[in-house]
Amino acid sequence: MKRVVYAKRGGLEAIEIIEEESPEPEKGEVLVEVHRAGINFADLMMRQGLYGAAPDFPFTPGYEVSGIVLKVGKNVEGCQVGDRVVALTGFGGYAQQVVVSEQRVWKIPDNVSFDMAAAMPVTYLTAHHMLVHLGNFRKGDSVLVHHAAGGVGTATAQLVKALGGGVIYGTSSASKSKFVEQQGMIHIPRGEDFVKRIKDEIGGVHHALDPVGGKHVMQSYKALRNGGRLYVFGASSAVKGPRRSLLTAIRMWKSTPKFDPIRMMNSNKSVYGVHMGRWEDQEVAKEQMIALAKMxxxxxxxxxxxxxxxxxxxxxxxxxxxxxxNRGKVLLDFSPQ
Ligand SMILES: NC(=O)c1ccc[n+]([C@@H]2O[C@H](COP(=O)([O-])OP(=O)(O)OC[C@H]3O[C@@H](n4cnc5c(N)ncnc54)[C@H](OP(=O)(O)O)[C@@H]3O)[C@@H](O)[C@H]2O)c1
Known part of the structure; x- marks a missing residue:
């Protein structure tokens, strides 16, 4: 079987494809024949060595896959050979086959394609976790999301609508304006003063989702209304292009604001740091995955x-x-041909 490897820290040239024996599932594990693997922005950051939670090089990225169960280890009760499944792999998903704990594998209904299944876990789980689990989302709540045309951005817009939310502001490259509006958001082109626009139009949002980092975080905080919640869940401004720029990463880190909770009392605003890769309560994650599967x-x-x-x-x-x-999610096709 073949798998993608980040041989070393670097640009796109650091990506290699190797061939090796199929892995064997152990007790409580299943072997999945991968049909689709989702690409996440974090995969690009970890290739550049800018992602704290990544393993040492060389390693295979890939948080999420969909495919068919090829083999099951001892004591596996929840799935059988031949089942169509989606799995949260942690790492290792960019491969023709991957071994995963049974706890992180879910069967998918016949009407859900491998594309849809692989595109769902990370983006929707992250958005759901912020808005519903942490954010106590209520009907009519307003939302600001950055990278609105991307994976998490489009997932957020759909979730907010499904939850009966109110207005959604989405920032992205100016060229994606029509696409973002088609997703039900009010588009604000990147670079425009979104704080002023939101303050002028509705006074502030209930929830702001910031995956940008750096001084952008303070702008998102300012866009909140009294009692609003800011979720800082990424640092895309640390990335300049395919090649790593340490200076850009350091600038992002240094310009990220430090919050004073005593001052924050005055506006009742909250700030959450969110990293699903480091989320430890599996029960909470599982409950959310089940809720999303139903949706x-x-x-x-x-x-x-x-x-x-x-x-x-x-x-x-x-x-x-x-x-x-990209407008939406980018997937890799690993299906046998
Ligand atoms: N903390 C967590 O658990 C968690 C989980 C999932 C995702 N995230 C974060 O959420 C963000 C979105 O993730 P995603 O996987 O859904 O990706 P995505 O939004 O599909 O990412 C690609 C888009 O990001 C925008 N972007 C902003 N800065 C960029 C840069 N420096 N280089 C290239 N593109 C840039 C671009 O769109 P525009 O410029 O047009 O907006 C691009 O099309 C990322 O920052 C990611 O790390 C965090």
Whole structure:
């Protein structure tokens, strides 16, 4: 079987494809024949050595896959050989086959395609976790989301609508304006003063989702109304392009604000740091995955797929994201041909 490897820290040239024996599932594990693997922005950051939670090089990225169960280890009761499944792999998902704990594998209904299944876990779980688990989302709540046209951005817009939310502001590259509006958001082109626009129009949002980092975080905080919640869940401004720029990363880190909770009392605002890769309560994650699966089956959410690349073209797929070209989720096709 083949798998993608980040051989060393670096640009797109650090990506290699190797061939090796199929792995064997141990007790409580299943072996999945991967059909689709989701690409996340974090995969680009970890290739550049800018992602704290990543393993040492060389390693195989890939948080999420969909596919078919090929083998089950001892004591596996929840799934059988031949089941169509989606799995949260942690790492290792960019491969034709991957071994996963049974606890992180869910069967998918016949009407859900491998594309839809692989596009769902990270983006929707992250958005759901912020808004529902942490944010106590209420009907009519307003939301600001950045990278609105991307994976988490489009998932957020759908979830907010499904939850009966109010107005959603989405920032992204100016060229994606029409697309963002089609997703039900009010588009604000990147670079425009979103704080002023939101303050002028509605006084402030209930929830602001910031994956940018740096001084942008304070702007998102300012866009909140009294009692609003800010979720800081990324640091995309640490990335300049396919090649790592340490200076850009340091600038992002240094310009990220430090909050004073005593001052925050005056406006009742809250700030959450969110990293699903480091979330430890599996029960909470599982409950949310089940809730999302129900929403998917009911047609309340429907992942937006930008493109599907064959895994041999993984560097092209990541380049497309570096170039800010994607509208929705980018997937890798590992299906046998
Ligand atoms: N903490 C967590 O658990 C967690 C989980 C999932 C995702 N995230 C974070 O959420 C953000 C979105 O993730 P995603 O996987 O859904 O990706 P995505 O939004 O599909 O990412 C690609 C888009 O990000 C925007 N972007 C902003 N800065 C960029 C840069 N320096 N280089 C290239 N593109 C840039 C571009 O769109 P525009 O410029 O047009 O907006 C690009 O099209 C990322 O920061 C990611 O790390 C965090």
């Amino acid at each position: 998917l089956e009911a047609g309340l959410i429907n992942p937006v797929i930008d493109s599907v690349y064959r895994f041999e073209d993984v560097a092209e797929a990541q380049k497309h994201i570096h170039n800010r070209g």
